[in-house]
Amino acid sequence: VQLVESGGGSAQAGGSLRLSCAASGLIFSSYYMAWFRQAPGKEREFVAGISWSGASTYYADSVKGRSTISRDNAKATVDLQMNSLIPEDTAVYYCAGTITRRESSYSKETDYAFWGQGTQVTVSS
Secondary structure, eight states: OEEEOOOOEEEEETEEEEEEEEEEOGGGGGGEEEEEEEOOTSOOOEEEEETTTTOOEEEEETTTEEEEEEEEEOOOOOEHHHHOOGGGGOOOEEEEEEOOOOOOOOSSSOOOOOOOOOEEEEEEE
């Protein structure tokens, strides 16, 4: 299984970024997918998750209303659209996956078996 993130970079506060994660080596439609992030000196935290069907999505309070997670099972990709960026969004963003078709929320690191290498997002004020 391989998860490869892309789309990170630098942005001004108030701007937008779209992160993408390409998955391979798995039956993507059987996986719950999520984005986590880790800021310098802080623990990795859940950002957003999406069920195998895309019907259920979950967001951390810190990004709710500013971010949208989506997936394309045909392309085996999961995206995170981030709008109205704030400096506190600065972090390394990780894509993660776990095999389940339950329409539930999985927000703990230990829920996930597979991780990408991360992509840096830097937001300046």
